[in-house]
Amino acid sequence: MSYVIAGRAIKNEYLALGTILSTAAIAMASSGGSKEAPAPVAEQKNIETGSKEEEDFIKQFVAEAEKDAKPAAH
Incomplete structure (x- = not known):
């Protein structure tokens, strides 16, 4: 038919x-659509730590983790 x-x-x-x-x-x-990256965690300003060294360590750890994650994005 x-x-x-x-x-x-x-x-x-x-x-x-x-x-x-x-x-x-x-x-x-x-x-499909835009794949916007989330805001970096390092920009968060409310890090409550017991000492300045601990705060520096956390910021350094977060910066390294973000650097390692960037090559995965296309």
Whole structure:
């Protein structure tokens, strides 16, 4: 069986394939988007520590962790 669309006979198989492919294309297009990086943890100013050395150690650890994580982003 076929349908007449815009004066032409279109088979059911082609309509089904067109529907499936267009649905998949719309789903893929809508799932994309900007992949913004989260704010760096080092910018947080509320680090409560017992000493200045401990605070410096935490800031250094966070900076190294962020540096290691950057090559993974494309």
